[in-house]
Amino acid sequence: MDENLYYEGICFGGPLNGEIMISRFPKGILLVDKQGNKCWIYDWFNDSFTVRDEEAMEVYTVGEKNRYRAAEEPNYDVIAVP
Secondary structure, three states: OOOOOOEEEEEEOHHHOOOEEEEOOOOEEEEEEOOOOEEEEEEEEOOEEEEOOOOOEEOOOOOHHHHHHHHHOOOEEEEEOO
16 A cells, blocks of 8 residues: 655646646646646656646547546546646
8 A cells, every 4th residue: 555645746748847746646637727628647657747648638528538537536636727
């Protein structure tokens, strides 16, 4: 069992590139831009977050299955675009 209370690291790719982020969950971050109708999944790996796909997934069409799965699992922190 992973005993981390949070996961902190630099982000690679996407709109958070170069930012230090913290996730409460072990798989990473789901970044949502509701107004722009886009989202990105950042996977936690080797003490950093790496965007799964540089091209944003459309929130309500492309990537819908992955977005809902990430949001509903207790493994991704869901945050809004800063």
